[in-house]
Each structure stands twice: as C-alpha cells, then as structure tokens.
Amino acid sequence: MTGWVAVAGLGPGDEALVTPQVRAALDAATDIVGYIPYVARIAPRAGLVLHASDNRVELDRAAHALQMAADGRRVVVVSSGDPGVFAMASALFEALEHGPADWRALDIRILPGITAMLAAAASAGAPLGHDFCAINLSDNLKPWALIEKRLRLAAEADFAMAFYNPRSKSRPEGFARVLEILRDCCDEDRPVLFARAVSTPEEALRIVPLGRARPDMADMRTMVIVGSSLTRIVETPRGPVLYTPRSA
Amino acid sequence: MTGWVAVAGLGPGDEALVTPQVRAALDAATDIVGYIPYVARIAPRAGLVLHASDNRVELDRAAHALQMAADGRRVVVVSSGDPGVFAMASALFEALEHGPADWRALDIRILPGITAMLAAAASAGAPLGHDFCAINLSDNLKPWALIEKRLRLAAEADFAMAFYNPRSKSRPEGFARVLEILRDCCDEDRPVLFARAVSTPEEALRIVPLGRARPDMADMRTMVIVGSSLTRIVETPRGPVLYTPRSA
Numbered sequence: 070m071t072g073w074v075a076v077a078g079l080g081p082g083d084e085a086l087v088t089p090q091v092r093a094a095l096d097a098a099t100d101i102v103g104y105i106p107y108v109a110r111i112a113p114r115a116g117l118v119l120h121a122s123d124n125r126v127e128l129d130r131a132a133h134a135l136q137m138a139a140d141g142r143r144v145v146v147v148s149s150g151d152p153g154v155f156a157m158a159s160a161l162f163e164a165l166e167h168g169p170a171d172w173r174a175l176d177i178r179i180l181p182g183i184t185a186m187l188a189a190a191a192s193a194g195a196p197l198g199h200d201f202c203a204i205n206l207s208d209n210l211k212p213w214a215l216i217e218k219r220l221r222l223a224a225e226a227d228f229a230m231a232f233y234n235p236r237s238k239s240r241p242e243g244f245a246r247v248l249e250i251l252r253d254c255c256d257e258d259r260p261v262l263f264a265r266a267v268s269t270p271e272e273a274l275r276i277v278p279l280g281r282a283r284p285d286m287a288d289m290r291t292m293v294i295v296g297s298s299l300t301r302i303v304e305t306p307r308g309p310v311l312y313t314p315r316s317a
Numbered sequence: 318m319t320g321w322v323a324v325a326g327l328g329p330g331d332e333a334l335v336t337p338q339v340r341a342a343l344d345a346a347t348d349i350v351g352y353i354p355y356v357a358r359i360a361p362r363a364g365l366v367l368h369a370s371d372n373r374v375e376l377d378r379a380a381h382a383l384q385m386a387a388d389g390r391r392v393v394v395v396s397s398g399d400p401g402v403f404a405m406a407s408a409l410f411e412a413l414e415h416g417p418a419d420w421r422a423l424d425i426r427i428l429p430g431i432t433a434m435l436a437a438a439a440s441a442g443a444p445l446g447h448d449f450c451a452i453n454l455s456d457n458l459k460p461w462a463l464i465e466k467r468l469r470l471a472a473e474a475d476f477a478m479a480f481y482n483p484r485s486k487s488r489p490e491g492f493a494r495v496l497e498i499l500r501d502c503c504d505e506d507r508p509v510l511f512a513r514a515v516s517t518p519e520e521a522l523r524i525v526p527l528g529r530a531r532p533d534m535a536d537m538r539t540m541v542i543v544g545s546s547l548t549r550i551v552e553t554p555r556g557p558v559l560y561t562p563r564s565a
Contacts, residue, residue, distance in 0.1 A: 085338035159446030162560035179439035191427035198407030202450035312410035
C-alpha cells in the first residue's frame, strides 16, 4: 500500500458544502486525523481509524499524520473551512520542514474547502465583494502588537476585514480592544457582521453599526466581518443585505 | 411557479470542486446566466435556458436575472470561483438596490464556491496560512492610486497578498508597476507564486523570488500570491512547497 496525506477542508458545517474532491479523499482514507469536533463530522466505517485530538497540538497531529503516511497509510487531516486559512495545512508543512528527510518524498495534497469568511459573506450578502483582508485575532501565535498594527493599516487601506477567532474564553479582553481600535480608525456607522455557526441549524446573523458593536456579540463560533467605508446595507422584507460595491 | 435567484460559485475549474449545494441549484434551475466561459461549463438539458453574455455587462446581467426571477423563473447566476469575491454577487445587490422595489421581496441566495486564491494556495502549499489580503489589480472600477496605496499598506502590514486579475490585454502595464512597488517595499527574495489555470489540465505553477518576477509571468488566467516576510519554501522531490507559518 502506498501512503499519502491529504489535508482536507470540510467547509463551515453544512455537508452540502463539502466538495466531491474532499468526499472522495474521505472515502479512500484509512485514517482520519484532526481536532475532536471536526473528526466527529466523519461517519465511522469498517477499515477507517479516527484519530481525534485536542486543540493546540497541531504540530504533533501533523507529525502523526506524516508518519502514518510514511508507514503506508492513507491519511486525511481534516480542518473545518479551508485547510489553508488559519488551519492545518501550514502546521503540516512546518512538521514536514523540521521532520525526517524521507517525509519530503510523501504524496501530500491540500484539498481546498469553503472557508468561514466566504460562507459568512454569502449568508449576509457580499461584504467581501471588493478588496479585503483576513486576520486571525488570536494572539496565541503572534504578538498582540502585530494584530493592532495590522488593524490600523487595514483600516487605512480601507479593506473590508474578516476576523477569524475573534474571541475565546482564554482571551476575553482582546476583541474589546479590537473594537476600540476600529472605533479609533473608522466611522461609528461602519457596518459590522457577526455571523455565528454559519451554514448550520444554529446559524445566526447580526449586522450592527460599529458604534453599537459589543465584545459579547462574538464567541468562538462567530466570524466577524467589518465593512469598508463603501459597504452598504439594503433593507429587504427578508432582512438586511450587506454588500460592498465593486467600484471605488 | 415561484421564482428565485441563486448566485453560485463554480470553483476554479475542476468539477470535483463544485459543491453539492451548487450542483443542486444548477439541477433545479430553469435559466443560467453568466459570462460566456462560465456558462459554457453548464451541461445543456431540456427545460434549461442558457443566457451567456460578454464581460463588463455585469449590471445588465444581474438585472436580467432578477427580472426573470420576478417573472417566476428559477435563475442561477454563475461565477467562477466564489461569487462573493470580485464576482457577480456584488453586482446583483447593486442591481437590487437601484432596481424596482418589488425585486427586494425575491428569494435571493449566494452559494459560495472555492475561490481562485484558495485553490492556488492549496496547489502550491499553504502561502495564505497566516494573515493575508486579497486585491483586485484591475483598475476598471477603481483609481490606480487606490491600488498603489493598498499595495504599500499591505506590505507595511506584512500581509501575504493574493492578486486577482493581475494582467489583461487592455492593461498590460499595470502589473509591471505593481512589481515595481513591491520591490520598493519588500526584499528581493520574497517568494511570488504565479498559479495559472489552477485545477484544470493546463495548471502551471511557478515560484520565483520577487527580484526575478516579470510581468509576462501573469496573464488573465493567472492568480498571483506574494508571500509575507515569513513565507518559506520547502524543497521536496515533488517540487517546491510554499507555506507561511502560523506563528509570527
């Protein structure tokens, strides 16, 4: 048996957003590796071993996947959303770069998925329809000062901004500081989208002006998108639509 | 018959990257609307009308789709990649905002897709694994000065950068100026990915240091990704892998 590793994006939650490419890899796998809630999305079957691990052990998980592939297993590392956006693909290549030389000959593929910001944008309208940036607000792996610098420069560039990991129990104060910085750089009426559990039965969208955005509107399952200066709201009988025009 | 409009992302080219959600909408449609090469990806069938139009008529196309839905048709507007990223979703909401009031009651859904930058990133490794931005380099709909300003601020923020529409026959000089600006802001050895026709049989990837990047390495089918200061190349027997570590 020739081993391989695929790092696959499961999308934001709805099974109808899992690509056929990812589905085929899951069907061909002998082993699934990933964070507990993502592995829980994979249906058990004979011949398939599920390896669920806790958060913050990404490098160990990546090394485990690579070693199993070197041993001839067909391994799918699962991420939610897209594996290349604040997820397992970078961790896998970090492990590859610093691991045994023979790992570099392995068949490694990254299988893209629907990332949270694009699912959230689609549910709310088209807030990312013009130039934008994506920032991970977790300061687990980078200094807080760098997040603050990027926020100020992104506002100056007038990007729409998509924020991953806005808030967690271990970092309750960070997102409050993010909102303060944004209020310092942007108008009070700049629209902010809080998109929770997008594409799942618990999906909840809320659009508020920056002046009324509160830290507790986000949790670990929330994607936050801040419009650019041109982002608009269109009121409809079905609710507000948020979009950024193509022209500037 | 109750009409609706879905704006659907067909992904970068490979049919295995079309989500089941998009496939279901295409199967339920009476009318497909879009730019000629995207409509050409839809298999004809009895009862399905294909409306292919040329580039740069996005607002007319959007209004046509909305009017057909108001008349009770089931309309899918097709974009390549994701419809919310430099594509038809924003155009549809522009047409909605400025069109007849009764259009606002229509059932309108945006169905996300695999956008070009994420497919290109996946093919090359994980260059967008840390904070990044996406910039449309076409100056059809925005002043050139704004593009230049965003490039300089994005470099200062040390974002990885994904460039859509880097070069076209009508704007041959713009991308040369982009490379000059980047050389002014970034080290000569900053890796640049040119990813052409990703996920199709013509897919071609090239990674070069910024100092050796040339304008003619990009064309209309090329996605360009410029790494951040931390982006790394791992050499493997299967070719170079480009990735940005999670930590900064």
